[in-house]
């Protein structure tokens with residue numbers, strides 16, 4: 001009995017909830033230190049914008065397959081999809097994807113723009129769009145996780161796609177804005193595991209991507225997102241999204257690179 005209570009107490013302490021007005025650099029620092037596993041910003045998208053964005057972005061079927069795994073659907077392109085020197089296509093399309101998603105959202109602000117302003121104002125030296133050899137990244141991938149599709153335990157690491165970069169990104173955070181969340185399933189799951197790249201490769205084994213659920217046991221934290229919220233995590237900690245039991249889960253995702261406390265954050269997808 002005591003064990004159960006202890007574990008519950010600990011779980012609720014692993015997520016901290018705030019508002020866009022109260023959000024500060026300290027929330028990101030707590031994530032980076034591992035004091036919390038998730039920071040939830042309630043109502044990042046206000047009710048009027050949320051209705052408009054849901055009308056425009058939820059229920060679409062003009063999304064394309066993720067190059068690395070076609071069961072995952074998205075609008076825009078994730079840099080993690082680029083393989084073997086194909087970066088140039090990604091950069092060629094980056095500005096077009098940013099414009100396209102803004103146009104779909106208009107007259108409401110596209111959620112990754114809202115996130116960029118939040119970060120710029122919260123972090124002492126601001127936040128800018130990541131660039132590589134003067135080429136600007138895309139940011140704000142719209143993900144449609146179809147019913148039954150399991151986003152299995154994994155970590156995310158920019159350096160997997162840019163192994164010998166000079167971007168100075170030392171840590172990575174991830175934030176998702178939730179536009180639709182299924183009635184059953186679709187929980188964000190986070191494990192108390194922070195594998196090195198070598199250990200992650202070992203855990204992944206022969207798989208193309210991710211870790212078998214059977215190999216990681218129970219998550220330390222399970223969060224059910226609410227539409228209109230943004231949830232920040234450290235994606236180099238093992239995390240997953242439980243399959244939706246009913247309808248697609250629709251999110252806008254942003255990665256955040258941290259170079260140091262006195263340097264600007266950098267965002268991309």
Ligand SMILES: O=C(O)CCC(=O)C(=O)O
Nearest residue numbers: 156174176188235241251
């Ligand atoms: O959609 C989510 O809740 C998390 C998705 C994810 O894997 C990430 O943001 O790195």
Ligand SMILES: [Fe+2]
Nearest residue numbers: 155156235239
């Ligand atoms: Fe992830």
